[in-house]
Amino acid sequence: MPASERTFIAVGDIHGDVANLARIPDIGRADGVIVTGDLTIRGQRPEGKRVIDAIRAINPAVHAQIGNMDNQDIDDWLTDQGINLHRRVAELAPGVGVMGVGWSTPTPFGTPSEICEEGLSRWIDETHALAGDYARLVVVVHTPPYGTATDRLPSGVHVGSPAVREFLARVQPLLCITGHIHESRGQDRIGETVVINPGPLSAGGYVRLRVKPDGHEGVVAALETI
Numbered sequence: 001m002p003a004s005e006r007t008f009i010a011v012g013d014i015h016g017d018v019a020n021l022a023r024i025p026d027i028g029r030a031d032g033v034i035v036t037g038d039l040t041i042r043g044q045r046p047e048g049k050r051v052i053d054a055i056r057a058i059n060p061a062v063h064a065q066i067g068n069m070d071n072q073d074i075d076d077w078l079t080d081q082g083i084n085l086h087r088r089v090a091e092l093a094p095g096v097g098v099m100g101v102g103w104s105t106p107t108p109f110g111t112p113s114e115i116c117e118e119g120l121s122r123w124i125d126e127t128h129a130l131a132g133d134y135a136r137l138v139v140v141v142h143t144p145p146y147g148t149a150t151d152r153l154p155s156g157v158h159v160g161s162p163a164v165r166e167f168l169a170r171v172q173p174l175l176c177i178t179g180h181i182h183e184s185r186g187q188d189r190i191g192e193t194v195v196i197n198p199g200p201l202s203a204g205g206y207v208r209l210r211v212k213p214d215g216h217e218g219v220v221a222a223l224e225t226i
Helices: 045-058 072-081 117-129 162-171
Strands: 006-011 032-035 062-064 088-093 096-101 136-141 175-177 186-190 193-197 205-211 219-225
Touching: 006 088, 032 045, 045 062, 045 072, 088 205, 096 117, 117 162, 136 162, 162 186, 162 193, 175 219, 193 219
Parallel strands: 006 032, 032 062, 096 136, 136 175, 175 193
Antiparallel strands: 006 205, 088 096, 186 193, 205 219
């Protein structure tokens, strides 16, 4: 039988507030849920587990990574569960891969999981090297690319990562789903790469991905609101 289209829901910046999960249309019938980072607010393993358990109660297929607000033991637990996307590659459909890089570049707040620009760039390249078998690629990176509609503070200052931007401009994946900057819910492009920040889940934002069957071009992504 020919392959059918697959659908995934991406959410991020959950920060322990899972109330809106069940309100996302058809989330239980999706082929999986992708979590872009920040499950908690400086949370440890029990809090991260609570968030993932809430997602699994609705849809058991999860790919998740920590953001800068999550502690390392949540990352360890995600690995133990076999669902960690941070510095890993997974298959969404034949010929379509997803690679993840969590944490964030340094913030003024000294959050638990921060890495310098050089380190983030290294992680991105190392993870991309694992994705060589996929002709079509979705990138899930918690820190948004610099100088876009997805990394701008209310003051207008851009606080995203030059390393993420450089990678997207050079590699041109189909899609980048990001987060971290709550105020920059929006969509932009870097070359042919669509970049989407759905904003925090508590504000109702999420991304719906429609992954075309092998042999068809593209991943169609829509920024939606509950």
